[in-house]
Amino acid sequence: MKRLVLLLCFALAFPAYAVQPDEVLSDPVLEERARDLSKGLRCLVCRNESIDDSNAPLARDLRLLVRERLVEGDSDEQVIDFVVDRYGEYVLLQPKLGGSNLLLWAAGPLMLLIAAGIGANYLRRRAKATDEAHDDLSVEEKARLDDIMRESVSKDT
Amino acid sequence: MAVAEPAATVQFVLTALAFAALVWAFVTSDFSLRLVWLNSHTDKPMLYKITGTWGNHEGSMLLWVLIVTLFGAFVAWFGQGLPPGLKARVLSVQAMIGVAFFAFIVFTSNPFLRLEVPPFNGQDLNPLLQDPGLAFHPPFLYVGYVGLSMTFSFAIAALIEGRVDASWGRWVRPYTLAAWTFLTIGIALGSWWAYYELGWGGFWFWDPVENASFMPWLIGAALLHSAVVVEKREALKSWTILLAIIAFGFSMIGAFITRSGVLTSVHAFANDPERGVFLLMITATFMLGGLTLFAARANVLQAKGVFGLVSRESVLLVNNILLAVACFVVFVGTIWPLVAEMFFDRKLSVGAPFFNMAFTPFMVLLGLILPVGAMLSWKRAKLDRVLNSLKWPFILAIAIGTLAYAMQTGRSALGPVGMFLAAWLVMGSVVDLWSRTGRGPDRFGRLRRLPRADWGKSVAHAGLGVTMAGVAAMMAWKVEDIRVVNVGESFELAGHTVTLIEVHDEEGPNYLSTKATFDIDLNGRDVSELRPEKRFYPVAQMPTTEAAIDNGFLRDIYVVIGDPQDSGGWAVRSYYKPLANWIWGGSILMALGGALSLSDRRYRVAAGAQNARRKTPKGVPAE
Numbered sequence: 001m002k003r004l005v006l007l008l009c010f011a012l013a014f015p016a017y018a019v020q021p022d023e024v025l026s027d028p029v030l031e032e033r034a035r036d037l038s039k040g041l042r043c044l045v046c047r048n049e050s051i052d053d054s055n056a057p058l059a060r061d062l063r064l065l066v067r068e069r070l071v072e073g074d075s076d077e078q079v080i081d082f083v084v085d086r087y088g089e090y091v092l093l094q095p096k097l098g099g100s101n102l103l104l105w106a107a108g109p110l111m112l113l114i115a116a117g118i119g120a121n122y123l124r125r126r127a128k129a130t131d132e133a134h135d136d137l138s139v140e141e142k143a144r145l146d147d148i149m150r151e152s153v154s155k156d157t
Numbered sequence: 158m159a160v161a162e163p164a165a166t167v168q169f170v171l172t173a174l175a176f177a178a179l180v181w182a183f184v185t186s187d188f189s190l191r192l193v194w195l196n197s198h199t200d201k202p203m204l205y206k207i208t209g210t211w212g213n214h215e216g217s218m219l220l221w222v223l224i225v226t227l228f229g230a231f232v233a234w235f236g237q238g239l240p241p242g243l244k245a246r247v248l249s250v251q252a253m254i255g256v257a258f259f260a261f262i263v264f265t266s267n268p269f270l271r272l273e274v275p276p277f278n279g280q281d282l283n284p285l286l287q288d289p290g291l292a293f294h295p296p297f298l299y300v301g302y303v304g305l306s307m308t309f310s311f312a313i314a315a316l317i318e319g320r321v322d323a324s325w326g327r328w329v330r331p332y333t334l335a336a337w338t339f340l341t342i343g344i345a346l347g348s349w350w351a352y353y354e355l356g357w358g359g360f361w362f363w364d365p366v367e368n369a370s371f372m373p374w375l376i377g378a379a380l381l382h383s384a385v386v387v388e389k390r391e392a393l394k395s396w397t398i399l400l401a402i403i404a405f406g407f408s409m410i411g412a413f414i415t416r417s418g419v420l421t422s423v424h425a426f427a428n429d430p431e432r433g434v435f436l437l438m439i440t441a442t443f444m445l446g447g448l449t450l451f452a453a454r455a456n457v458l459q460a461k462g463v464f465g466l467v468s469r470e471s472v473l474l475v476n477n478i479l480l481a482v483a484c485f486v487v488f489v490g491t492i493w494p495l496v497a498e499m500f501f502d503r504k505l506s507v508g509a510p511f512f513n514m515a516f517t518p519f520m521v522l523l524g525l526i527l528p529v530g531a532m533l534s535w536k537r538a539k540l541d542r543v544l545n546s547l548k549w550p551f552i553l554a555i556a557i558g559t560l561a562y563a564m565q566t567g568r569s570a571l572g573p574v575g576m577f578l579a580a581w582l583v584m585g586s587v588v589d590l591w592s593r594t595g596r597g598p599d600r601f602g603r604l605r606r607l608p609r610a611d612w613g614k615s616v617a618h619a620g621l622g623v624t625m626a627g628v629a630a631m632m633a634w635k636v637e638d639i640r641v642v643n644v645g646e647s648f649e650l651a652g653h654t655v656t657l658i659e660v661h662d663e664e665g666p667n668y669l670s671t672k673a674t675f676d677i678d679l680n681g682r683d684v685s686e687l688r689p690e691k692r693f694y695p696v697a698q699m700p701t702t703e704a705a706i707d708n709g710f711l712r713d714i715y716v717v718i719g720d721p722q723d724s725g726g727w728a729v730r731s732y733y734k735p736l737a738n739w740i741w742g743g744s745i746l747m748a749l750g751g752a753l754s755l756s757d758r759r760y761r762v763a764a765g766a767q768n769a770r771r772k773t774p775k776g777v778p779a780e
Contacts, residue, residue, distance in 0.1 A: 018357055018720070021641040042506045048364045050508065053357055091234050093508025095493070101499040104493045108486040108515050114675055115478040122698050126392060129463050134502070139391060143535065146389070150534040 013037045018053055020060070025067055041066070042091050050093055060153055159241075160249075161248035162233040168255060169223075169230035176223045179268055183210045189275035192216060192268050194221050198281040200667040200698055208292035212283070214416060214432075215268035217295055221412075222258045224303040228332070229255065232307070239328060240275040246314035247307075254306050256403075257439045266431045267571030268661070284668065284694040284701050290305050290350035298343030298370055302408040304336025305373055308380065309405035309447065312398045316450045319457040321398060326388030329401070330459075331760045333384055337377040344370050345744035356702035360631065360740055363512040368373040368491045369411030372484050376404040379480035390462035390470055390535060395455040396477070402447040407484070465537040474528030476523065483519035490515065524578040524625060527618060528585025532592065546592055550584035565634065569625050575629020582622025586615040610757040617750025624743030630736035651733035653714060654678040659725060660718070669690045673718040673727065677707060689718040713737040 019038075025031040035052060041062060043054035051066075062083070069079045071102040095101045099112055179192075183206050211217040229251040236244050262268070285291070311329040315321045316391055338382045352360045361367065383397040417433025432545065464470040490507045497503040516548045532543045536767070558577030565572050593607055594600040636651045647656040658674040671691040679686040687705035694701065707714040710733045719728030755762075 018730070019639050021639055021722070024639055035456055038507075042508060048362060048506070048508055053359060088504060090504045090506055093506055094510035094514075095505050095507055099503075100497060100503065103681075104489060104507070105515070107489040108482060108519070111485050112478070112482045112519075115482055119474050119478050123466055123474065126460065126463060126470070127465050129460075139461070143390060145538055147534060151215075 017061075019063065023063055023067065024055070025071065028095060030067075030070050033076060034063070037066050037070075037076060038063055040080075040093050041083060042093050044087060044091065048093075055139055159245075159382055161245040161252075162530045165226070165229040165233040165248050165252065168252060171228045172219075172223045172255075172308060178214060178218050179219060183207060183216075187275075187278055188277070189271055190268075191270040191272050192278045194272060194276055195374060198667070199280040200696070202279065202666060203289070204289075205292065207286045209286075211295050212286045212292075214260070215266045217299070218258070218262050218266050219268050222262065223252065223256055223267075223304060223359060224299050225258060225306055226254045226278060228303060232252060236328075238476045241557050242327075243314050243318055244315055245571065247310045248754055250310035250313045254310070254443070257442070259615060261432075262337055265435050269337065271379065271604055280697040281495070281667070281694065284692070284697050284699050285354060287536075288350060288354060290346050290354070294343055294346040294350060294703040296343075297339050297346060297403055299628065300528060301338075301340030301377070302370075303376060304332055304339060305401075305405045307332040308336065308401040309443070311718065313447060313450060314455045315696045316398060318765040321387065321394045321458050323388050323391055326386075326391075327759065330381070330388060331755055333377060333381050333401075334755045334760075336380055336460070336749050337374065337626065337750050338755065340374045340377060340636050341744055341748045341751065345741050348744075349741050352707055352737070353704055354701070356704055356717050357730070358635075358704070358713075358734055358737075361628075361738075363490075363509045364679045365453055365491050366415045368487050369407075369414040372487055373404055373411060373490075375480050375484035375487070375654065376400060376777075378408055379477045379484075382476050384478075386462075386473050390464065390762045392460045392462035392464065393452075393474065393477075394458040394460055398455070398458070399451060400477070400481070401616050402444070402451060405439065406444045406447075409436070409443065409486075413437055413440055421501070423430035426481050430518045462536075464535070467533065467540050468538045469530070469533045470536045470625045472533055474532065475526060479519050483516055485525075486515050486519070487512065493613050497598070519623070521578065523573065524582055524622070527621070528581060528589065530613065531589050532583065532619060537659050547585060547588060550581060551589055554581035567633075569633050571629055572633030575633065579622040579626030579629070580623065583619045586619040586622070589618075590615040608757055608759075611753045613750045613754030613757065614754070615750070617747045618751055620743045620746025620748075622743070623739050623746055625734045627739030627741075627743060631740065632735055634735045635735040638729075638731045640729060641722050641724070641726040642729045647725070648713070650731050651712075653678065653684065653733070654717070655731055656749075657729065667696065668701075671718065675705070675716050677714055685714075689716050709739055710738070711736065 005116050020037075025034060038052035043049045043051045043056055043059040043062070045056050045058050046054050049059075051062045066079055066083070069082055074082065080092075080137045089096060095104060097105055164571055179190075181187075181305045182190050183197055185205070186197055186206070187197050187262065188195065188197075192213060196216075197209050201209070205212075211220045213335055230249055232244065232247055232251070236247075239247070271667050301315045309517055311325070311332070317327055343628045344476055347367070348360045352358055352364070380397065383393050384401055386393040387397050390631060413433065413436040417436060455697070457505055462470065477630050492513055493507045494505055497505050516607070528547055529540075529543055532707040554577050557580040561576040562573040588606065590607070590611065591600075593611055595602040638648065638650050640648060640762075642648065642657045642658055647654050649655075654677070656676040656678070658676055660671065660673045662671050667675075669692065673689055675687040675689070677687060685707040689705035690703035692701045692703060693699070702713055702717055706716075713734060715737075717730045717734040
């Protein structure tokens with residue numbers, strides 16, 4: 001089952017739902033910062049869920065911890081560092097950009113460059129190649145017919 | 158070679174019998190079967206007794222092989238147009254896949270294990286799975302996953318034969334289309350379920366198991382487009398074959414991720430290493446075999462079509478690059494925690510923030526070029542002509558994006574960019590379709606008579622735009638409210654007045670429920686009444702939330718009732734979700750587009766039994 005393990009998290013949880021009214025800070029600016037921070041912190045006993053979404057009691061403890069630090073005047077970075085010091089970088093849903101993680105962040109752009117290079121090379125060869133498909137006229141004819149039909153259609157518009 | 162057809166039929170019939178036996182055991186609550194005892198209960202509604210058959214590992218695996226054999230049987234029954242050699246090879250590869258998964262079931266996940274002393278009653282299916290959205294989510298997903306096994310079989314057969322031509326493209330495309338369409342529906346069902354069931358209205362979590370279904374979807378979409386190039390222009394052949402192999406690879410990796418639990422927790426893997434290792438071996442065998450064959454034979458696949466740099470072919474290649482690299486990003490992000498732990502000794506997480514940042518740019522690029530690419534002609538295209546006909550959609554889309562920017566409160570680019578892309582895609586699709594009707598009288602008549610593949614293409618592309626609008630609006634503009642509410646008290650939510658009318662307890666068929674009634678008003682006018690529930694399933698000892706949602710075209714209002722508070726009143730979470738239904742509406746449009754293309758005359762002819770011998774012109778518009 002696709003979500004079974006996700007469900008396990010709920011099986012362990014008490015019937016309480018994510019952020020509770022009694023956790024909400026009276027200062028709306030601080031509360032919004034707390035929510036933003038919570039969205040990037042992982043619930044340690046859940047699977048791939050932020051503490052902001054999680055029902056687990058441990059997530060609630062972490063949410064309260066984040067708010068406590070904020071009320072005491074910590075900056076966002078200080079709060080994150082505080083949590084990471086205690087729970088390790090496992091707690092960050094967005095991996096830090098540093099060390100081996102550079103590979104993770106660069107994977108997409110690098111692959112795009114490689115693919116674009118190969119693709120461009122292929123396109124150049126295709127554009128230069130001579131039409132040698134005399135043995136399969138029917139396909140070529142149909143393709144040309146297609147082209148002529150399209151041309152005439154788009155000329156009309 | 159003649160053995161292949163009856164063998165495929167027999168394989169299917171026997172698997173269907175086994176599956177029917179398992180369904181029967183669930184329907185009659187035969188607790189002498191261990192699986193039924195673990196996952197069913199006599200009090201469970203009949204629908205969920207039946208769907209409970211695949212609501213567990215063993216049963217779902219049996220469903221999986223049932224679909225593998227069903228696809229094989231399909232080729233045997235309706236593949237009259239296929240050359241006998243190719244057909245026999247396709248069927249034999251498909252049967253090999255079947256055998257591998259049969260072995261997996263027999264050796265590691267036997268659904269028919271018996272208990273010596275049958276217990277009086279079962280342990281119930283997980284209550285979260287007792288839901289129509291999730292009951293039908295796995296079958297759709299599996300048809301999608303397994304449909305890609307068919308394209309894999311076609312690719313391997315073509316490599317063995319050393320021949321890939323336009324007709325191969327035409328044979329393989331219906332299976333790709335079907336697989337992708339079912340995957341779309343399956344993923345949308347899962348996302349819809351998460352939205353209304355999990356209680357905070359999230360629709361996508363970038364969870365490893367979600368990614369497991371999303372990766373084949375992305376590659377399937379790429380394959381769908383490259384197979385068109387093979388069919389129409391006999392180019393991109395080896396790339397298409399490679400995609401077909403990789404697409405099924407991702408299906409199997411998906412099965413591995415979901416079932417071994419290796420990415421969700423290292424301990425789950427240790428609990429059942431047998432299954433994970435077995436699945437990994439199946440995946441490795443088919444992938445290594447397929448890729449080796451590809452490496453050895455790809456050079457015999459000569460491209461024929463010649464085309465200019467500005468042409469439909471080129472832009473479909475760009476589409477393929479973007480989709481494949483996007484899939485690669487998802488893949489790397491999904492397995493990175495494992496890689497980091499194994500090679501760099503770092504225990505870390507990769508979650509939604511990473512995927513949102515690393516994946517989204519590819520979709521934005523794709524959306525930007527799509528309407529232009531869809532209108533370029535094959536071989537050699539005139540870019541200025543296409544840009545000219547798309548002038549108005551572009552200007553209007555920019556206007557809509559600007560309007561969204563002016564109306565929103567924050568400075569986030571997500572909402573406006575999403576609105577721009579959505580408008581650009583939808584209007585671009587309309588212009589594309591309209592331009593195909595030519596000029597002169599009776600354009601509407603011709604519009605109706607356009608080939609269904611044209612309709613399918615436009616509908617699916619517009620659907621992508623609609624989904625993008627929904628995703629962007631939900632992420633950028635949702636409003637959330639969390640508070641304690643006493644009975645009779647009202648509060649504001651995005652201009653609406655929400656009043657808690659009453660709360661009472663109720664007893665359901667197999668659960669206890671706390672039910673609340675909320676009244677939603679807009680400017681003193683009654684909009685709707687919402688009844689969110691909090692349920693408790695005693696047999697499974699599990700609580701669930703049943704959010705109440707007022708579905709609207711432009712917004713959902715979503716209310717969840719929480720716990721009673723010591724100080725009196727109830728914890729209430731409510732959300733205003735703009736364009737929420739557009740996410741699934743767009744998915745339905747995409748699936749509809751796939752179905753329309755699938756029903757196009759040339760595929761019915763290519764796959765159809767009766768029409769196999771009738772000669773039909775290919776690729777020529779119906780008009």
